[in-house]
Amino acid sequence: MARSEAERAAVRAGIAVGVATGAYGISFGALSVAAGLDFWQTVVLSSVMFTGGSQFALVGVLASGGLAAGPAAIASAVLLGSRNALYSIRMSPIIGSGLLRRIAAAWITIDESTAVATAQTEPRAQRLGFWVTGLAVFVGWNAMTAVGALIGDQLGDVRQYGLDAAAAAAFLGLLWPRLREVQPIAVAVGAAVVATVLTPVVPSGLPVLAAALVAVLVGAFNWFSRPAETLRAAASADARAGNRDTAAGTAAEAPDSSGSAESDTDRSIATGAGHAGEEDR
Amino acid sequence: MTAWHIVLLASIACAAIKLIGYAVPPAVLEKPAPARIANLLTVALLSALIAVQTLGQAATIVLDARVPALLVAALLFALRVPFIVVVIAAAAVAAAIRAFV
Numbered sequence: 001m002a003r004s005e006a007e008r009a010a011v012r013a014g015i016a017v018g019v020a021t022g023a024y025g026i027s028f029g030a031l032s033v034a035a036g037l038d039f040w041q042t043v044v045l046s047s048v049m050f051t052g053g054s055q056f057a058l059v060g061v062l063a064s065g066g067l068a069a070g071p072a073a074i075a076s077a078v079l080l081g082s083r084n085a086l087y088s089i090r091m092s093p094i095i096g097s098g099l100l101r102r103i104a105a106a107w108i109t110i111d112e113s114t115a116v117a118t119a120q121t122e123p124r125a126q127r128l129g130f131w132v133t134g135l136a137v138f139v140g141w142n143a144m145t146a147v148g149a150l151i152g153d154q155l156g157d158v159r160q161y162g163l164d165a166a167a168a169a170a171f172l173g174l175l176w177p178r179l180r181e182v183q184p185i186a187v188a189v190g191a192a193v194v195a196t197v198l199t200p201v202v203p204s205g206l207p208v209l210a211a212a213l214v215a216v217l218v219g220a221f222n223w224f225s226r227p228a229e230t231l232r233a234a235a236s237a238d239a240r241a242g243n244r245d246t247a248a249g250t251a252a253e254a255p256d257s258s259g260s261a262e263s264d265t266d267r268s269i270a271t272g273a274g275h276a277g278e279e280d281r
Numbered sequence: 282m283t284a285w286h287i288v289l290l291a292s293i294a295c296a297a298i299k300l301i302g303y304a305v306p307p308a309v310l311e312k313p314a315p316a317r318i319a320n321l322l323t324v325a326l327l328s329a330l331i332a333v334q335t336l337g338q339a340a341t342i343v344l345d346a347r348v349p350a351l352l353v354a355a356l357l358f359a360l361r362v363p364f365i366v367v368v369i370a371a372a373a374v375a376a377a378i379r380a381f382v
Contacts, residue, residue: 024365024368070286081294086310088301089302168347169370170364171330174323184320188327191326199340
C-alpha cells in the first residue's frame with residue numbers, strides 16, 4: 001500500500017506534533033498533583049477529558065480555590081472545551097460514517113488533530129493526518145502526564161520551577177494566533193480586565209466565568225467588527241501570515257481568498273484550529 | 282463535592298461536547314452568530330485564564346516573577362518561536378527570578 005507524498009507528509013506532521021505535546025504533558029501531571037488531585041484522577045483527566053486547555057483550566061481553578069471551587073472549575077473546563085464542538089462539526093464530513101468510528105474520532109478531536117487534518121489538501125491525507133495526530137498526541141500526552149504526576153510529589157513547590165508561569169504561557173500560546181482582528185483583541189482585553197478586577201472580590205473560578213460574558217455580549221451584538229472591505233484585506237494577510245507558520249498551519253487558510261461572509265466564518269474556525277494547532281498542550 | 286465528582290463530571294462533559302459536534306449538521310457553522318460567539322468565548326476564557334494565572338494569588342492580585350515570564354513569552358510568540366520552546370523559556374525565566382532575585 002504505497003502512500004502518496006501528501007499522505008506521508010500528513011503522517012510526519014502528526015507524529016511530530018504528538019512528540020512535542022508529550023513533552024509538555026509532564027508539566028500538566030505535576031501541576032495536577034500540586035493542585036491536590038491524585039495520580040488516578042490526573043490519569044482520568046488526560047484520558048477521558050483529553051483536551052489540554054480545559055485540563056489546565058480545571059486544575060488551575062482547583063489550585064487556587066480548592067474543592068469548594070469545584071463547580072466553577074467544571075464550568076471553566078467545559079466552556080473552554082466548547083471549541084472542540086466546532087472542530088467536531090468541521091471534521092464530521094471528513095471522518096465519514098459508522099457509529100464506532102465517529103465516537104473514536106470524537107474522543108481525539110482536539111486543536112492538534114483538527115489543525116493537521118485541515119492543513120492537508122487531499123481528502124485521504126486529511127483523514128490520515130487526523131487519526132495519526134490524534135493517536136500520537138493521545139499516547140504521548142497520557143504517558144507524559146503519568147510521568148509528571150508520579151514525579152510531581154517529589155518536586156516540592158512547583159513554583160520553584162516556574163510551572164505556574166509555564167501554564168500562563170501555554171494559554172498565551174493558544175490565544176496568540178486568534179488575535180488578528182479588532183474584535184477578538186477587544187474581547188481579550190475586556191476579559192482580562194474583568195477577570196483581574198473581580199479576582200479580589202468574588203470566589204475563585206468565578207472571575208474567569210464572568211469574563212466569558214464579554215465574549216457573549218460582543219459576539220451577540222457583533223461589536224468591534226470591521227467593515228467587510230477591511231476584513232477581506234485582513235483575511236488575505238492572515239493567509240500569508242499563516243503560510244509562514246508551522247507545517248500544520250500551512251494549508252488551512254488556502255481556500256479563504258474568496259472572502260464571502262460564510263467563508264469568513266469558516267476561515268476563522270479553520271484559523272483557530274490551524275494556528276492553535278500544535279499548541280494545545 | 283469530592284475531587285472524583287469534579288474530575289468525572291468535567292471529563293464526561295468535555296467528552297460529550299466533542300460528540301455533540303458529530304451529531305449536528307455541518308450547516309450550523311454557516312450561521313455567523315453562533316460560530317462568532319463560540320470563537321470569541323475561547324478568546325475570552327484564555328485571556329481571563331492568563332490574567333488570573335499571571336496576577337492572581339488566592340484572592341489577591343500580585344506582581345511577581347510570572348509577569349516578566351509572560352512578557353518574555355509574548356515576545357517569543359511574536360517572533361514565531363515554537364510553542365514548546367516558549368513554554369520552557371517562560372518557566373525558566375520565572376524559576377531564575379525566584380532563585381536569584
